[in-house]
Amino acid sequence: MxxxxxxxxxxxxxxxxxxxxxxxxxxxxxxxxxxxxxxxxxxxxxxxxxxxxxxxxxxxxxxxxxxxxxxxxxxxxxxxxxxxxxxxxxxxxxxxxxxxxxxxxxxxxxxxxxxxxxxxxxxxxxxxxxxxxxxxxxxxxxxxxxxxxxxxxxxxxxxxxxxxxxxxxxxxxxxxxxxxVSTGYGAAIKTGKVEKDSSCAVFGLGAVGLAAIMGCKVAMAKTIIGIDINPENFEKARLFGATECINPTDFNKPIQEVVVEKTKGGVDYALECVGSPVIMSAALESTADAWGMCVIAGWTETESMSVLVEKLLMGRTLKGSYFGxxxxxxxxxxxxxxxxxxxxxxxxxxxxxxxxxxxxxxxxxxxxxxxxxxxxxxxxxxxxxxxxxxx
Structure with a gap:
């Protein structure tokens, strides 16, 4: 050339x-x-x-x-x-x-x-x-x-x-x-290995979160809850496979408590796609004890998330996912x-x-x-x- x-x-x-x-x-x-x-x-x-x-x-x-x-x-x-x-x-x-x-x-x-x-x-x-x-x-x-x-x-x-x-x-x-897209999609199907008929919650409905929802759908999850403070993202989330969308600002209690109540004990998989340590902690606490898994796909470099050790001792898994x-x-x-x-x-x-x-x-x-x-x-x-x- x-x-x-x-x-x-x-x-x-x-x-x-x-x-x-x-x-x-x-x-x-x-x-x-x-x-x-x-x-x-x-x-x-x-x-x-x-x-x-x-x-x-x-x-x-x-x-x-x-x-x-x-x-x-x-x-x-x-x-x-x-x-x-x-x-x-x-x-x-x-x-x-x-x-x-x-x-x-x-x-x-x-x-x-x-x-x-x-x-x-x-x-x-x-x-x-x-x-x-x-x-x-x-x-x-x-x-x-x-x-x-x-x-x-x-x-x-x-x-x-x-x-x-x-x-x-x-x-x-x-x-x-x-x-x-690769990051969110892989967080669900490659890092999290979401299973058929499972329940999932995806925190953050930007491109990474929507791709995570798509991954949960491809994995044939039964319940896929999309969570975001911007309701304009809900239509897209449903297009990609969300079975329900909720806005944390609509409730007077922490969103993890809402998710636990809705799913009668917590979801099998939670995927954090925002990059906020506060939301990372909420995602972990929204999972079921004994087997719940929280995958962190959102990006931040210098902040720390708060983890109550008991949440892990009771059988939950916390995993990070880089580029899915x-x-x-x-x-x-x-x-x-x-x-x-x-x-x-x-x-x-x-x-x-x-x-x-x-x-x-x-x-x-x-x-x-x-x-x-x-x-x-x-x-x-x-x-x-x-x-x-x-x-």
């Missing part, structure tokens, strides 16, 4: 300081180095985690260096590959991943976890394996969020943090498998196949679409509870393989 080995000038939404609006800037994206792949990002979802790292209203996130390009839920096309890359070629459709899979470490070889740590520490501080970012603006390094930075028309990621997917997959739909328990590079292509075979919903999560220069609108929609997922289109002409619309 004619741009291989060259710096590409393109557009990106740059955050210069935390708490400030994103600014559309001209950036430079350097060629990939060894074991790296440069991608033309076609579409990206705006995830609540992006919003939290930008505004961090409850102070539960670790600080990140700025300036920063956010975005981590995306799909695109390989533009070029660096030295020693053997599994990707220009033109491949791909989904970049914030969770790597090297296939060689003890964690990758174990069926017990998906927590590969290849390049992990560097990715958490916004750089690639050599300690630098491939994105720069106005002569200054711009950090890559979780090693991805999909709010940029082009980005560079390690070849261990990239899933090759089938050529007929619609990138503006399967991009959602880069984070939210999926081994990223291996499992994401299978999830794409499930979507293409009509076994997995994706279109129904998308409530809005915007262009890159409208990205702050997408953040406002998320903040105001008006969107489940807004998909951002990065280019005027989607799914092309050249940088004709780069500036």
């Amino acid at each position: 004619k741009t291989a080995g060259q710096v590409i000038k393109c557009k990106a939404a740059v955050v210069w300081e935390p708490g400030r609006a994103l600014v559309i800037e001209e950036v430079e994206v350097a060629p990939p180095k060894a074991h790296e792949v440069r991608i033309k990002i076609v579409a990206t979802g705006v995830c609540h985690t992006d919003w939290e790292y930008l505004y961090d209203t409850h102070k539960g996130m670790k600080s990140r260096p700025f300036p920063l390009v956010l975005g981590h839920e995306a799909a695109g096309i390989v533009e070029s590959v660096g030295p020693d890359v053997t599994t990707f070629s220009p033109g491949d459709k791909v989904i970049p991943l914030f969770l790597p899979y090297c296939g060689e470490c003890e964690r990758c070889r174990s069926p017990k976890t998906n927590h590969c740590r290849k390049n992990w520490e560097n990715a958490q501080v916004g750089v690639l394996a050599d300690g630098t970012s491939r994105i720069s603006c106005k002569g200054q390094q711009v950090y890559q969020f979780l090693g991805v930075s999909s709010f940029c028309q082009y980005t560079v990621v390690p070849d261990t943090s990239l899933a090759k997917i089938r050529a007929d997959a619609p990138l503006d739909k399967v991009c959602l498998l880069g984070c939210g 328990g999926w081994k990223s590079v291996l499992d994401v292509p299978k999830l794409v196949d499930d979507y293409m075979d009509n076994k997995l919903k994706l279109d129904e999560f998308i409530t809005h679409t915007r262009q890159l220069n409208q990205i702050n609108e997408a953040f406002d929609l998320l903040k105001d509870g008006k969107s489940v997922r807004t998909v951002i289109y990065l280019h005027d002409s989607q799914e092309t393989d050249g940088p004709s619309d780069a500036i």
Whole structure:
């Protein structure tokens, strides 16, 4: 490809300081180095985690260096590959991943976890394996969020943090498998292993929670209770399989007590999809003793939840779920196949679409509870393989 080995000038939404609006800037994206792949990002979802790292209203996130390009839920096309890359070629459709899979470490070889740590520490501080970012603006390094930075028309990621997917997959739909849908869906069927005819409660009905409900439905749970303070999410929850939806503000008692009463002892599975320690505790306490399981899928980094030890001693299980328990590079292509075979919903999560220069609108929609997922289109002409619309 004619741009291989060259710096590409393109557009990106740059955050210069935390708490400030994103600014559309001209950036430079350097060629990939060894074991790296440069991608033309076609579409990206705006995830609540992006919003939290930008505004961090409850102070539960670790600080990140700025300036920063956010975005981590995306799909695109390989533009070029660096030295020693053997599994990707220009033109491949791909989904970049914030969770790597090297296939060689003890964690990758174990069926017990998906927590590969290849390049992990560097990715958490916004750089690639050599300690630098491939994105720069106005002569200054711009950090890559979780090693991805999909709010940029082009980005560079390690070849261990990239899933090759089938050529007929619609990138503006399967991009959602880069984070939210995979996380919630896997929390139910992979981490929680929800059983047939069981009872479930899902706390939080954003994209992750709706995907968890979808997972409970696929697992053939009998009772699926959706819980959220925004009743506008209830219709969507029922679409994905909720048998009942309740609003905690409608009751004068803690929501866990409401759930225990409704289910005559507590649910078999509770899935927390908000990232709030208070709600995590409520979810645990909503489960039945002896066998109840609480799966934490909501994200927070610095806060602690309160656990009454007796709740665990009586037989409950408390589990964490990161990226739904999926081994990223291996499992994401299978999830794409499930979507293409009509076994997995994706279109129904998308409530809005915007262009890159409208990205702050997408953040406002998320903040105001008006969107489940807004998909951002990065280019005027989607799914092309050249940088004709780069500036």
